[in-house]
Each structure stands twice: as structure tokens, then as C-alpha cells.
Amino acid sequence: MEQLIPIISEVGFPIVVTLYLLYRIESKLDMVVTSIQNLPDRMKERV
Structure with a gap:
């Protein structure tokens, strides 16, 4: 258990x-x- 606490402190923040x-x-x-899904509709509006 004592070895686990430093590992959690070191790895926990990242x-x-x-x-x-x-x-x-x-x-x-x-x-x-x-935006990508709406792109074809927007392209049709420009034509």
C-alpha cells in the first residue's frame, strides 16, 4: 500500500x-x- 501512494501521486496529475x-x-x-455534415447543404445554397 505504501508503494501505491507515490505512484498515484506521480501518475494522477497527468x-x-x-x-x-x-x-x-x-x-x-x-x-x-x-460543420462537415452541414457542408453539402451550404454548398447547394451557393450554386
Whole structure:
């Protein structure tokens, strides 16, 4: 148990940062997917 605590302290922060960044990127990727799905309709409007 004593060996586990330092590992969690060393690895815990990078895991939290990674999960936070993945959460932020996911919302931006949803916006990109929506834009790509709307692109054909927007292209038809221009013609």
C-alpha cells in the first residue's frame, strides 16, 4: 500500500490533465462534425 501512494501521486496529475484535455477536445470535435455534415447543404445554397 505504501508503494501505491507515490505512484498515484506521480501518475494522477497527468491522468487528470489528459482527461480534461480530452473532454475539451471532444466538444470541439462535435462542432467540426456538425460543420462537415452541414457542408453539402451550404454548398447547394451557393450554386
